[in-house]
Amino acid sequence: MNHIKFQSDRELDLIAVGRLGIDLNPNEINRPLEESITFTRYVGGSPANIAVATSRLDLKTGFIGRVADDQFGTYITNYLKENNIDTNGIVVDKSGAKTGLAFTEVKSPSECSLIMYRNNAVDLKIEPEDISEEYIKKSKAILISGTALAASPSREAVFVALEYARKHGVVVFFDIDYRPYTWKSEAETAVYYSLAAEKSDVIIGTREEFDTIEHLTSPETKDDFVTAKHWFDYNAKIVIIKHGKEGSYAYTDEGDKVKGVVFPVVPLKTFGAGDSYAGALIYGLINDFNIAKAMEFGAASASIVITTNSCSASMPTVGQIEDFIATAKKE
Ligand SMILES: Nc1ncnc2c1ncn2[C@@H]1O[C@H](COP(=O)(O)OP(=O)(O)O)[C@@H](O)[C@H]1O
Numbered sequence: 001m002n003h004i005k006f007q008s009d010r011e012l013d014l015i016a017v018g019r020l021g022i023d024l025n026p027n028e029i030n031r032p033l034e035e036s037i038t039f040t041r042y043v044g045g046s047p048a049n050i051a052v053a054t055s056r057l058d059l060k061t062g063f064i065g066r067v068a069d070d071q072f073g074t075y076i077t078n079y080l081k082e083n084n085i086d087t088n089g090i091v092v093d094k095s096g097a098k099t100g101l102a103f104t105e106v107k108s109p110s111e112c113s114l115i116m117y118r119n120n121a122v123d124l125k126i127e128p129e130d131i132s133e134e135y136i137k138k139s140k141a142i143l144i145s146g147t148a149l150a151a152s153p154s155r156e157a158v159f160v161a162l163e164y165a166r167k168h169g170v171v172v173f174f175d176i177d178y179r180p181y182t183w184k185s186e187a188e189t190a191v192y193y194s195l196a197a198e199k200s201d202v203i204i205g206t207r208e209e210f211d212t213i214e215h216l217t218s219p220e221t222k223d224d225f226v227t228a229k230h231w232f233d234y235n236a237k238i239v240i241i242k243h244g245k246e247g248s249y250a251y252t253d254e255g256d257k258v259k260g261v262v263f264p265v266v267p268l269k270t271f272g273a274g275d276s277y278a279g280a281l282i283y284g285l286i287n288d289f290n291i292a293k294a295m296e297f298g299a300a301s302a303s304i305v306i307t308t309n310s311c312s313a314s315m316p317t318v319g320q321i322e323d324f325i326a327t328a329k330k331e
């Protein structure tokens with residue numbers, strides 16, 4: 001049991017809003033990117049990864065976003081359909097904007113980074129008119145990903161989605177998803193992230209990401225409890241603060257603090273942890289798991305995904321997560 005109130009009479013469980021991109025992961029790893037020659041293409045973009053995760057976990061998942069009017073846009077849309085994600089909220093952009101690319105670097109299992117090509121990125125062309133109130137009211141929850149706040153018209157579209165969600169009792173998950181190269185200034189980042197976080201029910205981020213969005217209001221904050229309490233003063237019911245391989249903490253507006261378990265693994269790469277964690281956590285909360293169990297699902301999903309060379313493609317099923325947890329508990 002958890003205290004998030006999801007409307008039961010909804011066609012969809014989750015609608016993700018925002019970035020649909022492409023990950024290009026090197027096949028030659030454990031070396032600098034300049035020494036990688038071939039890459040494997042995957043659908044990427046944090047909200048896309050999370051949508052694939054929740055759909056793989058049998059949540060009825062939709063998406064609101066824009067794709068480029070080219071082969072990559074076609075590939076992404078087809079991949080979502082193949083993964084049983086409703087694509088009625090996806091708009092083919094005609095402006096000539098291009099799909100955001102994320103080249104990942106795996107210098108070592110613990111030294112991973114991204115080089116992102118996001119000039120004229122099509123995901124930031126999403127417009128307020130792309131947001132359908134009728135579509136959003138069909139869902140139990142929406143996922144907002146912070147990078148969508150980085151530029152107009154995407155920024156305004158997100159706030160329209162937030163208004164519709166709150167109007168129709170749709171739970172708002174806000175994954176901070178801070179990608180610095182997309183933003184112009186720390187102040188602008190903090191303003192728009194704060195405005196969105198104030199309207200959110202569940203906020204998920206790393207310690208560093210919370211430091212970024214609290215840059216203006218409480219720059220000295222580094223304390224998880226102080227961070228969580230700040231957001232409870234608005235609409236937050238749960239604040240999840242992730243700490244990498246040290247695990248995660250959940251704070252509730254009812255005064256609970258829950259430490260998330262970690263499943264130690266030897267990672268192949270570290271990226272993919274956050275999105276797989278978020279997808280499985282959302283699955284758990286929507287299925288009325290208690291917070292500890294939802295976090296356990298998230299941690300297990302993350303540990304599974306970081307032992308692979310991809311993010312979206314390796315999102316696990318419920319059975320895979322349950323088997324992983326059962327095996328880990330036997331060891
Ligand atoms: N090296 C690791 N080993 C095991 N679990 C990990 C590791 N890194 C991350 N995780 C799990 O994934 C969750 C999210 O990872 P984190 O790195 O904090 O987020 P992000 O990927 O968004 O930066 C963590 O809370 C933890 O449960």
Ligand SMILES: O=C(O)C[C@@H](O)[C@H](O)C(=O)COP(=O)(O)O
Pocket residue numbers: 019021022023043044045046047049102114270271272273274275276311312
């Ligand atoms: O969000 C992006 O554009 C990059 C992702 O597609 C990529 O898979 C990634 O970095 C995911 O890492 P995570 O945020 O740690 O899950």
